[in-house]
Amino acid sequence: MKSILRWLINPPVDGPRSVLLLRLMVGGVFFWEGVLKFVYVNQGVGRFTKLGMPFPAFTADFVGCLEIVGGLFLVSGLLTRLIAIPFVIEMIVAMLSTKISLYLGTSLLPLPAAPPQIGFWAVLHEIRSDYAQIMVALYLLINGPGKWSMDALLDKLRTSKNAVISLQKLLSSNAANQCAPANCWPGSNR
Numbered sequence: 001m002k003s004i005l006r007w008l009i010n011p012p013v014d015g016p017r018s019v020l021l022l023r024l025m026v027g028g029v030f031f032w033e034g035v036l037k038f039v040y041v042n043q044g045v046g047r048f049t050k051l052g053m054p055f056p057a058f059t060a061d062f063v064g065c066l067e068i069v070g071g072l073f074l075v076s077g078l079l080t081r082l083i084a085i086p087f088v089i090e091m092i093v094a095m096l097s098t099k100i101s102l103y104l105g106t107s108l109l110p111l112p113a114a115p116p117q118i119g120f121w122a123v124l125h126e127i128r129s130d131y132a133q134i135m136v137a138l139y140l141l142i143n144g145p146g147k148w149s150m151d152a153l154l155d156k157l158r159t160s161k162n163a164v165i166s167l168q169k170l171l172s173s174n175a176a177n178q179c180a181p182a183n184c185w186p187g188s189n190r
Contacts, residue, residue: 011081011144013155019146020077026136027074029129030087034067050108051097063090074140077149084141091134099123099130 037044037060044064048056067090070083101107105118116122145151 008081008085009079010155011151013144013147013149013152015143015146017146017148019140019143020148022136022139023074023077023080023145023149026087026133026140027071027076029071029133030067030074031071034064034069034071037061037064037067047109052108053097066090077145077151078154080140080145080149080151084137087137088134088141091130091137095127095130095134099127102126 033043044060045057048060048063053059066086070087073079073083074087098107098109101109102111103119103123107118111117112122112126116125
């Protein structure tokens with residue numbers, strides 16, 4: 001269990017700086033979609049009610065808060081792996097709860113404005129954003145946030161703190177080894 005937690009909290013941070021672009025895309029979309037759930041009822045509680053989600057008001061607010069906070073975490077690259085997991089789960093739920101009924105033509109949500117409106121091609125067209133979101137979240141889960149991230153900054157701080165502690169231990173052990181008990185009494189001419 002400790003190794004899983006360590007894996008989640010200490011992602012690799014040696015990826016290219018350009019990973020920032022992926023984080024800005026996916027984190028930004030999650031952030032503004034979370035805000036929309038509070039600003040427009042049809043995007044939040046109304047949508048969750050139509051989809052038959054349990055406790056639609058609570059669920060919409062919970063998902064909205066997750067998207068706002070988690071989106072900001074992804075944009076900044078903070079706890080990247082940890083927040084990518086609920087986003088992958090959320091996107092799977094979103095795809096299953098909206099695209100199966102679109103395929104079957106039984107969607108309670110408004111159909112797309114232009115053809116294709118139901119069936120396989122409609123699903124492929126409408127799933128494009130969900131697909132991009134889940135793929136980037138999976139990428140960040142596997143590869144980490146890159147060099148320009150808060151996770152990378154925390155890693156540098158943690159590494160430098162460990163280096164200072166190791167240096168202090170080394171210096172104190174060297175001083176103890178050089179000072180034999182007979183020569184280290186106060187007042188000795190060492």
